[in-house]
Structure formats: C-alpha cells, structure tokens
Amino acid sequence: MTSTAATSHVLEARNISKSFPGVRALQDVSLRLSAGKLVALVGENGAGKSTLMSVLAGVQPPDRGEILLDGTVISFRHPSEARRGGIATIFQELGLSANLTVAENIFLGEEATTRWGTLDYAAMHRHTRSLLARMQLDIPADAPLHSLRVGQQQVVEIARALSANARVIIMDEPTSALSQGEIESLLRMIKELKAAGVAIVYITHKFEELADLADEVAIMRDGRMITQASYESLTHEQIVSLMVGRTPTATHARRVRRSTKEPVLCVKQAYLPHPSRPGDYLVRNVDLHLCRGEVLGIFGLMGAGRTELLETIFGMHARRARLDLAIDGREARFASPAEAVDAGLAFAPEDRKRDGLVLDMSTQQNATLACLGAMKRWGLIHPALETECARTLLQRIHWRGSSLREPVRNLSGGNQQKVILAKWLATRPKVLLLDEPTRGIDINARNEIYALIEELVAGGLSIVMVSSELPEIMALSDRIMVMCQGANAGEFAADTATAEAIMTAALPNSTRSRA
Amino acid sequence: MNVTILNTPSVARLQSLLALALMVVGLGLMTDTFLTSDNGWNILRQISVNLCLSVGMTLIIISGGIDLSVGAVLALSGAVAAGLLKQGIALPFLGVHLDFTITGAIVSAIAVGAAAGACNGLAITRLQLPPFVATLAMLSIARGLTLLWTGGFPITGLGPSFGFIGTGAWLGIPMPVWEVLVIVMLAALVCKRTAFGRHLYAVGGSERAALLAGVRVERVKLIVYVVGGVLSGVAGLLVTARLDSAQPNAGLGYELDSIAAVVIGGTSLSGGRGSIVGTVIGCLIIGVLNNGLFLLDVSPFWQQVIKGLVIIVAVALDRFGAPKGRAG
Structure with missing residues (x-):
C-alpha cells in the first residue's frame, strides 16, 4: 500500500x-x-x-x-x-421524499428543466427508465416512492447516486x-x-x-x-x-454482590411487531429474568432491539406488544408507563434530552416530576416540601450542581443523568431499566455513575442495563444477555464471558455460542 | 411573590408590563378620557370575556395544544342557556316540558362547554387528531349547532336577574370582573401549585419525557380541553348576560384574540412555557389598545392593522429575552 x-x-x-x-x-x-x-x-x-x-x-x-x-x-x-x-452517500435512514415520484427523487436538487424553466419530465423519465433498467428494477418512473418496498427505495437511492455520476x-x-x-x-x-x-x-x-x-x-x-x-x-x-x-483496564472494580435468587422481574415471550413492516418484529420471543440486587447487562449492536425491549417491558407499546410479565412473582400487565411506575419499574432512557428530561423545567422540577403526590398539603404542592424532597434526592445521588433552580438544560450530561436517577429514587422502584447510562458522558462522571449504580444495587435495587460499550457491560453486569436482530442471541455469566465471545454473538448470522 | 415562573425570565414579564405601562401613560397624556375610573372599569369589563377564554387557552397552549373552538363553543353555551331560560325544553317522548331556573341554565351552559371540550380532548387523545384539526372541526360543529338551536335568530329578553352576572356590580366592582378574577386566581394556583399544573408543563415541554416519567399524558390532555370548554361556557354566559341576548354569531373570531393575548403574554406556542399572569397582561394590552385607539378616534380598520403589529413586536421582544433552546 x-x-x-x-x-x-x-x-x-x-x-x-x-x-x-x-x-x-x-x-x-x-x-x-x-x-x-x-x-x-x-x-x-x-x-x-x-x-x-x-x-x-x-x-x-x-x-x-x-x-x-x-x-x-x-x-x-x-x-x-x-x-x-x-461523492454520494446512502444513509441508513432513507434520505428520500416519500411523496415524490421515483424520477423526482432521483433528480431532487438537480432537476432537469426545459428552456422555459419548467421541469423537463420527459427527459427526467427517460433518464430514470434507463437507470432503472440498468439496475433491473421493474418499477415505473412516475410511481410515488411510498408505494415501493423499502428494498426498492434503497435501490432508487443508489440510482440517485449513479445519476449524479x-x-x-x-x-x-x-x-x-x-x-x-x-x-x-x-x-x-x-x-x-x-x-x-x-x-x-x-x-x-x-x-x-x-x-x-x-x-x-x-x-x-x-x-x-x-x-x-x-x-x-x-x-x-x-x-x-x-x-x-x-479489554481496557477496567476503571471500575466490580464489587462483591449480594444478589439473591429471589426473582423480581420475569419476562416471557416478549414480541414487538414492527410498526410498518407486517410480519417483522423489533423484539422477537425474548425471555428475561432478574433477581433482587442483580445487574443484567444487555449488549447488542445498533438496531438489535435492546431499547425496544426495555420500552416494551415499561408499557410504552401496550397496543402492539405481546409479553408475559411478572413482578415479584405476580403477573402484571401495563397499559401505559404510568402503570409500570406504579408497579415499581423505572426507566432512564438513552436519549436523555429528548426522553428523560423536560428541558424547560428546573433541576428540582425534573427531580420531583415522578413523585408530586408525596409533596402535597391540602391538595397543593408545598414549595418547601418540594425543595426539601428534591434536595434529599439529589444528595443521595451525589449531585453537584449550583442550584436546584438551574434549568436542567444547562447541566452537563453526567449531572443530567443524575437528575434522572434522582427522579426515580423518589418512586422507590424495584427494577431500574437503564438505557446507555453513560452515553455522551465524560470519563469522570462515568465513574461516578458506575459507583452510583453499585450503591443502588447494594441497596437492593435490581437493574437491567443496556449498553453498547463492552467494557462497561462487562464491568457492571452479573449476567450478560446479547441481543441480535430482536432476539436473544446468547447469555453469559459475567466472570466467564470474553469480549470476543460477546461480540461474536452480537453479530448477525455468525456462529453463536452459549455459556 | 416569586416572579420567575418556570424559567421564564422575569425580564420578559417586565418587558410586557413596561409596554403596558407606556401605553397607559401615553394614552393618559393624549386623551382626557382614558385615565378615568369609569374608563378603567370599562376596559376591565370589556376584557373579561377574552380573559376568561384566554385562561383556558393558556392552559391548553402550555400543554402543547391549541383550541380554535372557543368562540363557537361560547356561542353555543350562551344560546343553550338563553334558550333553556326563556322557553325551557320539551321532551315529547316523556310528555313533559322542563323549565329552567337561572341556576339550571347556568349549569347547562357549563355542561355544554364541558361536553364540547371533552369531545375535543377525546378526538385528540383517542383518535390521535392534531389539536388544530380537532378543534377546527369543533368550531364548525358548535357554530352549526348554535344556528340549529336558535334557528339563526337571537334569543332576547332574559330578565334582569340573569343579566346581573354580566352587568351587575358588587362592592362597586362589576360582576364579570369578580368572576374572571376568581377564575384567574384558581388557574394561577393550578399552574403553580398542583400536580396537574406541573404535568401540563411537562407534557407541553416534552410529551415523551412526561410519559416516561409516569405522567398519564392522555388524561392530562383530556382534562385540559374540558377545562377550556368549561371556561368557554362561562364566557358564553358572560356575553349573553351582558347583552341580555344570545346571538347566533356571538364570539366570532374570538379564538384569534385569545391566542393573541396568550402569545403577547409570553406563553410559547410550542408548549411547556408560559403563565397565567402573562396572559392577564396580554389581555390588558389588547384591551387598552382597543380602548385607546377608539378614544383617539382611530378608524377601526386601522385598529386591526395596529393590533397585528403589536402582536409581532410583543412576541419578537419575548423571543429576544427568552432563553435560547440549544440544539441536540
């Protein structure tokens, strides 16, 4: 070379x-x-x-x-x-306009015009037909894009790249x-x-x-x-x-866990159908169990269905999903996240800014959002009680911000994650679902979050943690479940798992090993 | 009192208060009639209907929605109250004719408003219609029902006892002002000190975050539209009582004045930010402007143009002072 x-x-x-x-x-x-x-x-x-x-x-x-x-x-x-x-780029999410036709999409931004300045459909269609023929795609040039299957749309995207030479x-x-x-x-x-x-x-x-x-x-x-x-x-x-x-030298030393054999969360046959592709599943026949004081790590590549699994357990897709769920051995069924919260579940989502926090609200208001009922006097929120409650919660997670009134928008990623955790401490959950707990968080704050997770687990909390980072998942989990294309692709005990074995299980259609 | 409500910087509030003060001083200097107590009460009486609607509109907009049907629901509830009071209602299948007391008519009007609001809320939560579309449809439906109920003619002659709630006074203060004052205080309390109020801001700020925090988002939305409907019903009673007549085209275009007042008051149309106090100031600015331009003998045609300009200036100023949202 x-x-x-x-x-x-x-x-x-x-x-x-x-x-x-x-x-x-x-x-x-x-x-x-x-x-x-x-x-x-x-x-x-x-x-x-x-x-x-x-x-x-x-x-x-x-x-x-x-x-x-x-x-x-x-x-x-x-x-x-x-x-x-x-240089043409074909992004994972299609970069085409669903309501325009195939030809219009191929020429989007580079439209052919007649000398009168109007669109030259004849030329555009002629060119499109020859491109489509070259790619052996049998669709009319004037078909609206949304009438095509996803695979055909992808080919149109490639045709667009070819058309730009x-x-x-x-x-x-x-x-x-x-x-x-x-x-x-x-x-x-x-x-x-x-x-x-x-x-x-x-x-x-x-x-x-x-x-x-x-x-x-x-x-x-x-x-x-x-x-x-x-x-x-x-x-x-x-x-x-x-x-x-x-394997990088773990910045985090795993503590001895006192995890019991009492099952706290049990999921059987979780299915989540794809919203727009019939017959396709985002989560496919996943079983999962979690004992008190245990951390179950879920590893997988992008699109493996990890987030969707957590959302399904948390009652977010009640209308579409199918699953058997038991909390503390008792059967449960959640029509909404509110019911999941009532049953002792908590969820710290991956996209903290979009899903985890109300950015217009203050730190205090975000921390108390899930437990407003506890701060009422005569049916009204008592400001002193609320401040007191927020302060206690934030102390428990070692939050170090300047002011409770600080807009949560201005906090660092680490402090934002802590506010979300504080919010959930207030509801005294049995199970915490953590999705990418340290994404976008700098190394110091990361170690603090890890320490916090250990502390919570020592206090009897059980955690399901999704992460894309192998070192993180290997350092924190008691057991590791690997997901691939919506399904369970293998389960490992943390002390015997190797990074290679986990990654191999996470890759689609590769030889899967079970430990 | 703590002027900072949910991170709206007090500066923004000060700006609109300052604008209001400037208008008052300016009009006081330009006319002899503006700064009189009669004119003051007059303005308050005039804005009471818009304020009543705008309180509901504020709650709805904070939750991330909009209600275009307030004017039409106002007309329908007013007409129902007037019709029931005047003629009662015949129930042929029971062979009876029900007559209504004033209280009965008032309760009916409020029930009609609540029902319209519930329809809005259900269309938005159950049928997943965008609030703009659902309430636009309700605007048309309520206006049509009003015309059907009245046959297109005003219902007049409702009597002085009913008129008292729109024209009477207590301790020298006009009844509509008392009524709206109570509504404003209740709404401000709901916004600042109740879980429901906090949930409104959360849903408007980030619906997904609220949902994931265990907020019953659909219930919050349904309730806020019912509250909006009830307040439209109250506004319908105020208008009908003051005119001693229910007009089939009462409240025409009121939704726009109401949205204008809310927006001038610093409430964000994208939801999650805003306050009742701001809306009160917004209504006052519109009221003072209308009154002042009338006293200055400005043509009503120009009045509309000026009102539009004031909306642009007020909101631009507010944007300028508001915290900038950061991307990603």
Whole structure:
C-alpha cells in the first residue's frame, strides 16, 4: 500500500479529527479509497463510523485534517458540494421524499428543466427508465416512492447516486432493511459498480456479506482508525478482536454482590411487531429474568432491539406488544408507563434530552416530576416540601450542581443523568431499566455513575442495563444477555464471558455460542 | 411573590408590563378620557370575556395544544342557556316540558362547554387528531349547532336577574370582573401549585419525557380541553348576560384574540412555557389598545392593522429575552 502514490486514490481522508461537546468522535483518522475497490468499514457502535461518513459527505466539517479528491485538497461547505464532487452517500435512514415520484427523487436538487424553466419530465423519465433498467428494477418512473418496498427505495437511492455520476459511494448498513432476495440483487449491483470503477465504502455488521465483495477492511475503535488492510489478510476472528481491542483496564472494580435468587422481574415471550413492516418484529420471543440486587447487562449492536425491549417491558407499546410479565412473582400487565411506575419499574432512557428530561423545567422540577403526590398539603404542592424532597434526592445521588433552580438544560450530561436517577429514587422502584447510562458522558462522571449504580444495587435495587460499550457491560453486569436482530442471541455469566465471545454473538448470522 | 415562573425570565414579564405601562401613560397624556375610573372599569369589563377564554387557552397552549373552538363553543353555551331560560325544553317522548331556573341554565351552559371540550380532548387523545384539526372541526360543529338551536335568530329578553352576572356590580366592582378574577386566581394556583399544573408543563415541554416519567399524558390532555370548554361556557354566559341576548354569531373570531393575548403574554406556542399572569397582561394590552385607539378616534380598520403589529413586536421582544433552546 505504501508504495502506491497518493494520487491513485480517488478519495483520501488524512488525519481527520472531529469533536462534539464532551466527546472526541474522531481522532487522527485516515482512509484511502481507490477506484473499483470496496472498503468495508467496521467497528462497534460509537466507534466513529457515522461521523467519518458525515465528514466525507460534507455534512459536517472536520476540526482538523484534510480530504483529498483525486489528489487535490478540497473542503465541502454543504452536502451538495460533495455530491457535485462525485461523492454520494446512502444513509441508513432513507434520505428520500416519500411523496415524490421515483424520477423526482432521483433528480431532487438537480432537476432537469426545459428552456422555459419548467421541469423537463420527459427527459427526467427517460433518464430514470434507463437507470432503472440498468439496475433491473421493474418499477415505473412516475410511481410515488411510498408505494415501493423499502428494498426498492434503497435501490432508487443508489440510482440517485449513479445519476449524479458518483465516483465514490458511501453506504451505511444498506442491507439492514432488505429481504434476502433484495440483498442479493443489491450485492450484484455493487459488483457492477465496482467493475465500472466506482470506489465504495460499505459500513456493515454482517461479515458474511463481505466474502466476495470486500477488497479492503477498515477497522475503527473509539474514534480511531485501527487499521486499513486487505480483506484477505484478516480472518473474521481477527477483525472482531481488532474491533473490541484488548479489554481496557477496567476503571471500575466490580464489587462483591449480594444478589439473591429471589426473582423480581420475569419476562416471557416478549414480541414487538414492527410498526410498518407486517410480519417483522423489533423484539422477537425474548425471555428475561432478574433477581433482587442483580445487574443484567444487555449488549447488542445498533438496531438489535435492546431499547425496544426495555420500552416494551415499561408499557410504552401496550397496543402492539405481546409479553408475559411478572413482578415479584405476580403477573402484571401495563397499559401505559404510568402503570409500570406504579408497579415499581423505572426507566432512564438513552436519549436523555429528548426522553428523560423536560428541558424547560428546573433541576428540582425534573427531580420531583415522578413523585408530586408525596409533596402535597391540602391538595397543593408545598414549595418547601418540594425543595426539601428534591434536595434529599439529589444528595443521595451525589449531585453537584449550583442550584436546584438551574434549568436542567444547562447541566452537563453526567449531572443530567443524575437528575434522572434522582427522579426515580423518589418512586422507590424495584427494577431500574437503564438505557446507555453513560452515553455522551465524560470519563469522570462515568465513574461516578458506575459507583452510583453499585450503591443502588447494594441497596437492593435490581437493574437491567443496556449498553453498547463492552467494557462497561462487562464491568457492571452479573449476567450478560446479547441481543441480535430482536432476539436473544446468547447469555453469559459475567466472570466467564470474553469480549470476543460477546461480540461474536452480537453479530448477525455468525456462529453463536452459549455459556 | 416569586416572579420567575418556570424559567421564564422575569425580564420578559417586565418587558410586557413596561409596554403596558407606556401605553397607559401615553394614552393618559393624549386623551382626557382614558385615565378615568369609569374608563378603567370599562376596559376591565370589556376584557373579561377574552380573559376568561384566554385562561383556558393558556392552559391548553402550555400543554402543547391549541383550541380554535372557543368562540363557537361560547356561542353555543350562551344560546343553550338563553334558550333553556326563556322557553325551557320539551321532551315529547316523556310528555313533559322542563323549565329552567337561572341556576339550571347556568349549569347547562357549563355542561355544554364541558361536553364540547371533552369531545375535543377525546378526538385528540383517542383518535390521535392534531389539536388544530380537532378543534377546527369543533368550531364548525358548535357554530352549526348554535344556528340549529336558535334557528339563526337571537334569543332576547332574559330578565334582569340573569343579566346581573354580566352587568351587575358588587362592592362597586362589576360582576364579570369578580368572576374572571376568581377564575384567574384558581388557574394561577393550578399552574403553580398542583400536580396537574406541573404535568401540563411537562407534557407541553416534552410529551415523551412526561410519559416516561409516569405522567398519564392522555388524561392530562383530556382534562385540559374540558377545562377550556368549561371556561368557554362561562364566557358564553358572560356575553349573553351582558347583552341580555344570545346571538347566533356571538364570539366570532374570538379564538384569534385569545391566542393573541396568550402569545403577547409570553406563553410559547410550542408548549411547556408560559403563565397565567402573562396572559392577564396580554389581555390588558389588547384591551387598552382597543380602548385607546377608539378614544383617539382611530378608524377601526386601522385598529386591526395596529393590533397585528403589536402582536409581532410583543412576541419578537419575548423571543429576544427568552432563553435560547440549544440544539441536540
């Protein structure tokens, strides 16, 4: 590789760094793409793949580093500039407009016009038909997009990339929503694109798709590019172990737990149908049990159905979901989260700002939101009681903020998470559902949250914790359940589990092991 | 008293108070008639109906909704009260004719408002209609029912005892002012000191966060629309009693004045932020403006233009002073 001159690369990213408030998303990342070659970009959730992609697509400018197109340094101020430069991106969530037709979508932003300034539908349809024929997609050019299946929409998205004469196509898990037949025709199309000299970045978790597709593999971890090597030179096992890295020295020492064998939460046959795809399930036949004072970790990749499982248990999808639930051995059925709270459940969601907090309210008001009933005198909220209650709660979680009246919006991620935990302490829950408890939280606050979790567990609380971070899940859990594509893909005892075994179970269609 | 209500900076409140004060001083200097006690009571009496509607509107907007049906529900409840009081109602299948006392008519009007509000709330929570659509439909339905009930003609001659609630006075203060004062104080108390009030802000601020915190979101929404309907019913009684007549097209366009008052008062149309005190100031600003422009002999056509400009200026000022939402 080193002998190749830089100019032979269609697109090259050199030493790209990018930070967001509190998070260093990319550190010194380089990536080289050559004409007609496919680079598989792999890494755990949060490794920085999506950020790298959005930098290449011109969605976000890098803080440092440069991007070279055909050996020339360029900077994109807008995604349309990247598109004009021949870089097309196919995001996981479709970036198309459902109410426009296939042809209108393909030409969106680049509409062909007649000399009178009106849309030249004849030309657009002609061009669209030839594109669709090339991709063996038998749909009319004037069909509205929403009438197509998801897989067909994906192909339209690729057609859009081709129509812009893209020389670089970046695909983010393009097969995640496709059926087997559609996957095959997509893979066939990718081979044709390669033959036509298009450079491709292919982000995926499904290794079996790479077999006769990938030329190179680029592995990211913790915002860094670990290696970019030829695909043949690495086995799948080696790729997995590079993805997880060596287990970092745990910053958190696991304490001895006094977990009992008393079951506190028992879930049997949880199913959550997909809201728009009939016959598809976001959660599929998941069983789960939790004993008092135990931490059950749930690991899985993006879209494995972990959050949906927690939401299902918490009564958020009462109209769609099916499950048998027992709390303390007694059967339960929740029509709403309010009923789940009454039964002793609590839920700290992944997206704290959107789902966990009312940002317009103060710290105190957020902390007392779930227990307003306890602060009433003559049916009215008693201000002194409320302040007292909030202060006690926040002390218990070692909250260190300036003022109870501080808008919760202004707090750091760690303090926001603590406010959410304080809110739930007030309801004296039996089971706490924790979704990505340290996402976006800096390392010090992280350790505080870990210590807090230990403290709560020592106090008899039982926790189901979803996390994308292997070290975190391995350090905190008593047992680890791995989810993959909505189903339980394996369960491990924390002291015998290895990072490699867990990651292997989390990858779709790979050999699963049970411990 | 603590002026900071739910992070609305007291500056924003001060701005609208300052604007009101400036208007009062300015109009006092420009006319001889503005700063008289008669005119003061006059303004308060005039704004009482809008304030009554706007209190309900404030609660609904704080919860993240909107109610376009207030004017039409006002007309329907007023007409029902007037009709029942005047003629009672015949129930042919029972072979009886029910006559209504004043109390009975008042209770009926409020029940009609509550029922309309409940329909709004159910359409929004059960049928999942956007509040704009559900209450727009109710606007049309209530106006149509009013025309059906009255046959398109005013119902007049309701008697002085009924008229007392709209035109009477107690301790020198007009009855509508007393009535609306009680409503305002109750609503302010609900907002600041009850779990229901807190839940309104939570639902308006982030419905998902409220739901996940165990707030019974659908129940909160249903109740707030019923409260809005009840207050429209009360406003209908005020209007009918003051005019001694129920007009089939009473309350036409009142929803817009009400939303204007709420917005001028610093309540955010996107929900989660706002206060009853702000709405009182908003209503006063609109009332003083209408009254002042009338005294200055400004053409009513211009009055509308000026009112529109005031809305823009007030809300722009409020935006300027409000805490900026941070992305992501």
